[in-house]
Amino acid sequence: MMNDPVATATHSGVLEEVERRVLWLSTAIVHHANRVRPNTSGLKVGGHQASSASIASIMTALWFGRLGPDDRVSVKPHASPVLHAINYLLGELDERYLTSLREFGGLQSYPSRTKDPDPVDYSTGSVGIGATAPIWGAVARRYADREAGGTPAGRQYSLVGDAELDEGAVWEAILDPGVAELGEIVWIVDLNRQSLDRVVPYLAAHRLKGMFGAAGWQVLTLKYGRLLTELFGRPGGDELRARIDAMPNPEYQRLLRCDAAELRDRLPAGGEGIARLVATLDDATLLAALRNLGGHDLGSLSDAFDAIDDTRPTVIFAYTVKGHGLPSEGHPQNHSSLLTADEITGLAARSGVDPEAPWARFEEGSAAARLCAETAARLRRAPAAPQAPPPLPTDIGRTPKGTATTQAALGRLLLDLTREAPDAAARIVTVSPDVSSSTNLGGWVNKVGVWSTSERRDWFADDGETILHWREGPAGQHIELGIAETNLVGLLGELGATWSRWNRPLLPIGVLYDPFVGRALEPWSFGIYAGGQSILIGTPSGVTLAPEGGAHQSVITPSIGVEQPGCLAYEPAFVLDTEWALLASMARLGRPDGGSAYLRLSTRPVDQTLAAVPADPAARERRRRQVIAGAYPLRRSARPAVTVAAMGALVPEALAAADRLEQAGVGTDVVCVTSPGLLFQAVRSRQGHDDGPNWILDQAFPAARATPLVTVLDGHPHTLAFLAGVNNVPCATLGVTGFGQSGSIDDVYRHHGIDTDSIVRAALDLHTE
Numbered sequence: 001m002m003n004d005p006v007a008t009a010t011h012s013g014v015l016e017e018v019e020r021r022v023l024w025l026s027t028a029i030v031h032h033a034n035r036v037r038p039n040t041s042g043l044k045v046g047g048h049q050a051s052s053a054s055i056a057s058i059m060t061a062l063w064f065g066r067l068g069p070d071d072r073v074s075v076k077p078h079a080s081p082v083l084h085a086i087n088y089l090l091g092e093l094d095e096r097y098l099t100s101l102r103e104f105g106g107l108q109s110y111p112s113r114t115k116d117p118d119p120v121d122y123s124t125g126s127v128g129i130g131a132t133a134p135i136w137g138a139v140a141r142r143y144a145d146r147e148a149g150g151t152p153a154g155r156q157y158s159l160v161g162d163a164e165l166d167e168g169a170v171w172e173a174i175l176d177p178g179v180a181e182l183g184e185i186v187w188i189v190d191l192n193r194q195s196l197d198r199v200v201p202y203l204a205a206h207r208l209k210g211m212f213g214a215a216g217w218q219v220l221t222l223k224y225g226r227l228l229t230e231l232f233g234r235p236g237g238d239e240l241r242a243r244i245d246a247m248p249n250p251e252y253q254r255l256l257r258c259d260a261a262e263l264r265d266r267l268p269a270g271g272e273g274i275a276r277l278v279a280t281l282d283d284a285t286l287l288a289a290l291r292n293l294g295g296h297d298l299g300s301l302s303d304a305f306d307a308i309d310d311t312r313p314t315v316i317f318a319y320t321v322k323g324h325g326l327p328s329e330g331h332p333q334n335h336s337s338l339l340t341a342d343e344i345t346g347l348a349a350r351s352g353v354d355p356e357a358p359w360a361r362f363e364e365g366s367a368a369a370r371l372c373a374e375t376a377a378r379l380r381r382a383p384a385a386p387q388a389p390p391p392l393p394t395d396i397g398r399t400p401k402g403t404a405t406t407q408a409a410l411g412r413l414l415l416d417l418t419r420e421a422p423d424a425a426a427r428i429v430t431v432s433p434d435v436s437s438s439t440n441l442g443g444w445v446n447k448v449g450v451w452s453t454s455e456r457r458d459w460f461a462d463d464g465e466t467i468l469h470w471r472e473g474p475a476g477q478h479i480e481l482g483i484a485e486t487n488l489v490g491l492l493g494e495l496g497a498t499w500s501r502w503n504r505p506l507l508p509i510g511v512l513y514d515p516f517v518g519r520a521l522e523p524w525s526f527g528i529y530a531g532g533q534s535i536l537i538g539t540p541s542g543v544t545l546a547p548e549g550g551a552h553q554s555v556i557t558p559s560i561g562v563e564q565p566g567c568l569a570y571e572p573a574f575v576l577d578t579e580w581a582l583l584a585s586m587a588r589l590g591r592p593d594g595g596s597a598y599l600r601l602s603t604r605p606v607d608q609t610l611a612a613v614p615a616d617p618a619a620r621e622r623r624r625r626q627v628i629a630g631a632y633p634l635r636r637s638a639r640p641a642v643t644v645a646a647m648g649a650l651v652p653e654a655l656a657a658a659d660r661l662e663q664a665g666v667g668t669d670v671v672c673v674t675s676p677g678l679l680f681q682a683v684r685s686r687q688g689h690d691d692g693p694n695w696i697l698d699q700a701f702p703a704a705r706a707t708p709l710v711t712v713l714d715g716h717p718h719t720l721a722f723l724a725g726v727n728n729v730p731c732a733t734l735g736v737t738g739f740g741q742s743g744s745i746d747d748v749y750r751h752h753g754i755d756t757d758s759i760v761r762a763a764l765d766l767h768t769e
Contacts, residue, residue, distance in 0.1 A: 014367045015298050017352070018089070019060040021362070023325050024351035025085035025098070026052040028358045031344050033101040045102050046109070050323035050334040051078035054192040054295075055159060058318055059086060061301040062157070062188075064371060069381045070154030072501075074122035074134050076161045076190060077110040084118060088359075090376040093118035095359050114531045123530035128167025129490065129523045131160045131187070133530075135173050136487075136494035138182045139479070143429060143451060143495065144504040146474050151502050155310075158187045165189070165208060169523065172484040180216030181453050185313035190295065192322035193249045194332065205317060218314040222294025222304050231289055234280075236273030243267070243274055256321060256330030260286055291329070295320035325350075389505040389590040390423035392583055395624055400575040400608040406601040406648075407539045409578035410511070411440040415447060424507065424586070429495055430478045431510045433488045439511045439539055441478065442468045449476035485512055485520035489536065493527020496534035496589065496596065505590025507535075514538030514600055515545075515554040528566040528596050533589045535582070539601035541571075542714030543740040544649040546748040550740040554600075558647070558715035561598050562677040569677045571600040571713070573651035574611040577627050577674055584628040602649040602714075604745070610655055629693070630678035631700035637667030640707050642763045645723055647673040647713040650754055654712060657759035666767050669707065671700050676719050683726060701726045708766035710734065712754055732762040 030047030039045065055076065063086050067073070075083045084107055087093040097117055100106025108115050110125035122137065124130025134156035145151035164170065173179060191205065209219045224232070224241075232241045244252070255266060260283035267290075268275040278286060294300045295318030308314045323329035327343045339347065348355040362369035396416050400409075417425040429451070436445050449471040456472040481487045492510040499505035512520065517538045524536060543553040561569025568588070570581040578601065585597035612634065614620045626632035634651070635658055642661065646654030651672055658668040673679065682694040706727035711720035717735030724731030736752045749755035 014371050015060065015064060017362075017368045018064055018371060019057055019298065020325075020351045021089065021353070021368070022060050022082060022085050023053055023056045024347060024353050025088060025359075026056060026079075026081035027326065027339065027347060028344070029081040029084060029098055029101050029107070031339060032099050032358075033103070034338050035341065035344075037099060037103070046336060047081065047101060047338075048078035048336065049081075049326060049339060050328050050331075050337060051076070051161070052080075052082045053324045053326050053329070054320045054322045055079045055190045056082050057296040057298060057324070058159065058188055058190065058301060058320070059083070061298050061305070062159075063090075063379070064375045065302065066305050067157075067379055068154055069379050070152035071157065072121040072134060072137060072154065073157040073159065074124055074130050075111050075120075076159050076164065077124045077127065077130065078161070079159065079190075080108065080111045083111055083120065084116075087118040089361065089372045090379065091372075092376070098359050112530070114529070123526070126522055126526045127161075127164050128169040129486075129526050131158045131164050131167075131170055132173040132486075132490055133494060134158050135179055135182065135185055136491040137497075137501070138184050139178070139491055140494040140498050140506075141502060142453065143479070144498040144502055144506060146451070147426065147504075151504060153184065155184050155186050156182075158185075160187055160189050162189055162191045162193065169486045169490070171211070172482075172487050173490065174212065174215050174217070176482055176484070176487055178452070178481075180312060183310040183312050186308060187313070187315040189315060189317050190320050191317050192295075192320045193253070194322045194335070209315075209317060212315045216312055218309045218312055220304050220307055220314065220316045222297075222300050222316060222318040224319070225292035225294055225297030225300050227285075227297075228289050228292040231277065231281075234277055236271075236275075236277035239271050239273040240267075240277055243269060243271060250332075253330045253332065255290060263287070263290065291321055291324065293319040293321060296324055384503040386499070386503045386592075387505055389499070389507065390421070390427060392417075392421055392424045392587050394580070394583055394587075395621075396420055396579060396583075398576075398579075399613050400611075403605045403607055404575045405440075405603050405605055406572050406575060406578045407603050408440045409572075409575040410537060410539070410582070410601065411443050412575075413579050413582055414441075414444040414509075418447060426477075427505065427590075428477060428507045428509065428586075431481065431488055431492055431495070431508065432478070433481050433483050433485060433512055436478065436480060436511075437468050439513075439537075441511060445469070445478045448478060449473060451476035451479050485516050486523045488512055489520040489524035489527060492534045492536065493524070493530060493532030496527065496532035497530065499533065499590035500531055500592075507586050507589050509535045509537060509586075511537045511539065513552070514541035514557055515552045517554065517557050517560065517598075521560065525564060528564070533591075533594050533596050535585050535589070535597045535599065537599045537601060539599075540603040541600045542602070542649060543736055543748045543752060543754075544602050544604045544714050544745060546740070546743050546745045549742040553736075553740040555716055555736045555739075557600055558676065558713060558719040561600065561675075562680055562719060564598065564677075567596040567598055568675065569598040569600070570675045571648040572627070572674055573646075573648055573672055574606065575608055576611060576613055577672075580624050580627045581674060600648065604649045606649070606652055610652060626696060626699060627674050629696040630675040630682065631671055631673045631696060633669065633700060634672040635668075635670040636705075637662065637669055639667040640669045640705050641667045642767050643669040643671060643701075643705070643707050643709045643729075644759060644763065645671040645673050645701075645709060645711045645720060647676065647715075647720065649714050650712050650749075653749070653754065653756045653759060656756045657763065660756070660760050661763055664764075666763065668763065669705060673700075673713075673720060673723075676722075679726075680722055683722060697726055703727055708732075708763075710759055710762045710766065712759055714754065730766050732766055734758060734762060 111120045113120040138156045328334035452472040460466040495508035572578040588594040661668040684690040685694040708730040712734040717733035
């Protein structure tokens with residue numbers, strides 16, 4: 001195509017010049033970090049020259065010929081030096097950073113959109129998660145565009161290492177039915193047929209292609225480049241192709257390590273036609289032909305880009321050589337190998353670079369410099385004014401009565417917001433893995449509908465016995481995925497990044513069963529690391545879900561809430577506490593100084609009058625501030641002798657124990673903990689390790705009322721054990737330390753020692769010491 005910049009540049013040889021410079025820079029960045037920069041610790045710095053080399057051609061063709069300003073690319077983790085090299089040539093990275101790979105404050109080990117100094121579209125590093133992020137980014141962009149339009153549309157590329165396809169998260173995403181409708185998705189698989197330790201003996205690429213095809217994807221294959229394809233058309237070429245097609249991966253890789261003479265001996269393998277064909281080739285052509293795979297042929301890459309069908313997702317299997325163009329190419333242990341000083345000097349000569357000026361850009365006025373300047377201008381994104389999220393109320397103003405659950409409070413609050421704060425409610429998007437009705441989202445779903453790329457008929461709309469109405473269309477505000485928690489949190493992270501990616505702040509809330517938070521933890525944590533701001537709600541939780549049995553009883557999730565960076569965590573005991581915590585968490589979304597939140601809710605019905613909500617407006621506001629700061633005094637004794645700090649579903653047991661202790665003459669304070677993580681931060685602040693607020697400690701655990709402490713929660717007891725250090729008092733920590741079993745709440749609580757009797761005994765033991 002004459003108007004194809006890749007084809008034009010390739011024809012003139014300019015793109016090959018840029019490709020060589022990209023390979024040089026990416027290799028030199030790693031070389032400097034390991035061989036040149038002083039290393040006083042002696043620890044390995046690392047980097048991946050071979051992994052970068054295998055994809056340098058693909059990234060050169062993509063950036064310098066195909067990408068537009070609205071396209072986004074997720075780069076495989078070990079190719080970060082290639083991304084930085086390209087950004088440098090485009091003027092998006094200062095030269096001083098080229099010597100800072102894996103240095104504190106420098107270029108990150110893997111692409112990071114929040115920590116790297118140059119443009120990075122998607123953070124990668126956790127294998128499989130970065131690959132799938134553009135899928136959820138495409139959904140998030142479409143969703144963000146639903147309200148006012150104008151969100152720039154472009155392709156969403158994933159540059160994936162073939163070993164990355166071993167990750168289950170990849171196939172969970174690919175197999176989701178809605179993904180087949182996303183025509184902007186393009187995956188390019190760097191098929192170098194090597195893993196960290198070895199050459200993969202049987203890649204079974206045909207099986208991978210079949211799996212993508214069965215999921216509705218367009219499958220394109222770039223196996224051979226134009227030079228090798230031309231040889232296949234000569235006499236003996238059919239035999240040569242059959243020979244290469246049939247050989248196992250390790251044999252092919254071994255041939256890459258041969259010189260021309262050895263290759264002439266090994267390659268024919270008794271095939272007379274191959275021997276005659278090879279005899280017609282000079283050494284340079286023979287060696288180049290063996291390496292002329294599709295993923296390194298710029299013209300073939302251009303043809304593949306032309307063939308992309310934008311009506312469905314596309315995967316391009318691009319065959320490559322790991323370490324292509326480097327002395328280590330094809331070696332089975334080249335994953336982390338480093339070029340020697342002599343080898344780097346040789347590469348500089350082949351790349352047309354002066355090793356004394358390794359970071360020099362192309363000479364001003366040269367064709368390569370013009371191509372870089374034109375590419376930079378083409379890819380420059382117009383700045384957009386950031387939008388502030390709509391304001392939210394801090395208190396709806398209702399005081400719940402009767403018996404209710406914290407899980408039910410979620411659905412109630414969402415519906416309240418459609419009336420009390422409609423602008424904010426319009427930005428809410430809920431996500432769940434096929435558990436909408438069982439997590440009390442049914443009313444919300446009926447109200448706002450289910451999001452899909454197009455209108456779909458609800459065949460049960462006229463069925464009078466249908467309670468949950470499944471109205472699907474572009475105006476819906478609930479997204480339901482299959483039973484795959486990694487998909488849910490992957491989408492949640494991208495919905496939570498629209499404020500910074502497209503200046504469209506959303507209020508994303510994901511709901512899943514709390515026992516499965518651990519299953520979703522890595523991609524959820526990585527989404528937070530990448531700048532996604534969202535709310536994750538785990539419900540129902542703990543052994544309080546007694547009849548479900550031990551397999552569905554979460555134990556460690558309260559600890560996750562304490563330890564997860566970039567995230568507040570709440571486990572409220574009452575409906576009003578839940579509403580206040582949710583409103584405060586939502587108010588932190590979609591802003592530069594914001595963050596994520598995790599709420600652990602329960603299906604246990606609790607008498608809401610136990611909350612003893614103050615009637616006085618000022619006192620009520622004081623309680624609200626305490627709730628969102630981490631704890632509040634729920635009951636004060638006239639003569640305290642012991643304190644019980646309880647959280648979540650076990651607050652009723654704590655209050656019942658306090659009643660019995662008071663009757664026994666042991667005055668008992670009860671503190672309701674809503675966020676152990678915030679309390680721990682306050683303790684660190686008091687100790688000088690953090691500069692955050694710590695006033696909540698004086699209000700919840702005043703030194704003047706310091707007494708022996710019993711902590712109790714439906715989770716691992718170490719979650720609250722640190723509270724003993726607030727006033728350095730004796731402490732008994734009650735909680736769940738083993739797997740549970742089915743039974744009534746009374747039986748299960750008694751089994752784990754978190755029932756009222758256990759709290760009373762623990763308090764009496766401390767009181768008599």
